Amino acid sequence: MKKVLGLVAAIFLIAATAPSAQAVDQGKGYPGFCKDATGVTVVVDFQKLGGTTIVRCNPQTTRGTGLDALKGAGFQIAGVQRWGESFICRVENRPSATENIPIAGREKYRELCVDTPPAQAYWSYWHASNNCAWDYSQWGVKNRDFIPGGFEGWSFSLNATAQSNPVPRVSAVRPGTENVPCVPREEAKPVTNDPGEQQQRPQAGTGQQPGDAPQATEEAAPGEAPVAGPSSGALPPPKPRPSASARPKAQDPSMNVAFTGGENAEDVNAVIERESGASDWAPWAAGGAVLALCVAGFLMARRRKRAQGA
Secondary structure, rough: HHHHHHHHHHHHHHHHOOOOOEOOOOOEEEEEEOOOOOOOOEEEOOOOHHEEEEEEEEEEOOOOOHHHHHHHHHHEEEOOOOOOOOOOEEOEEEOOOOOEEEEEOOOEEOOOOOOOOOOOOOEEEEEEEOOOOOOOOOOOOOOOOOOOEEEEEEEEEEEOOOOOOOOOOOOOOOOOOOOOOOOOOOOOOOOOOOOOOOOOOOOOOOOOOOOOOOOOOOOOOOOOOOOOOOOHHHOOOOOOOOOOHHHOOOOOHHHHHEEOOOOOOOHHHHHHHHHHHHOHHHHHHHHHHHHHHHHHHHHHHHHHHHHHHH
């Protein structure tokens, strides 16, 4: 009986001390643009999903991937069951599992994050050097390195094409550097079909240059990473974007939409709890039920023992 009571006590203790994750992890990064040329500024634009646009800095000074940039800035993300975090399915619980996404031909589509999101409704991935125009990433979030002092952008694409994917509505310009010339960094394209492939830097004597084309065989379309073939279920690689010399002019910072650092965003766990219909009382109710069963079993065993001794 003491063991049972100890188990029940543990259940109540867990219920009372379970941590609550914030919508943005304030312990990572800081709100707004990075203050200097170290680290990377991350912009998340919810676009037609509604809600705010968030800008945060990951002050990381070492080499890191796009995934490192996103998580290091404090954003909470979810990958897909099939590919893990190689494909970003949700950012700050959007799109949630309970909201209808009006994609063409499927007006009540809901994103369950089982396989790669459809090309009509997914988080498009962008990057830029400081004071440059946004470029649609030729790499997946685990594939490419972020640009030190540069920008990583996530913009929700709804019913768009490779040519009309919405660019993040916050310019890739650190405040105070508006007159600094754009120095774009050309990147090597993916060379394998592995969504976990890390970006390779050109090596002397290999003949590979930063602008070399990917060895992908599928027709390109919106997506985050190269895939093995049509049967993989992942999005095919994106269409090539203009080269550095043909990039459009960077967006004027005065045209930026309003943004925050996510400080006032609702707790992600609270949103999920509300959408699922769960209650804060659920762990307590479960513990109470276990305790009631234990007491009932104890009393029944005691009565049987008394009856056998009579």
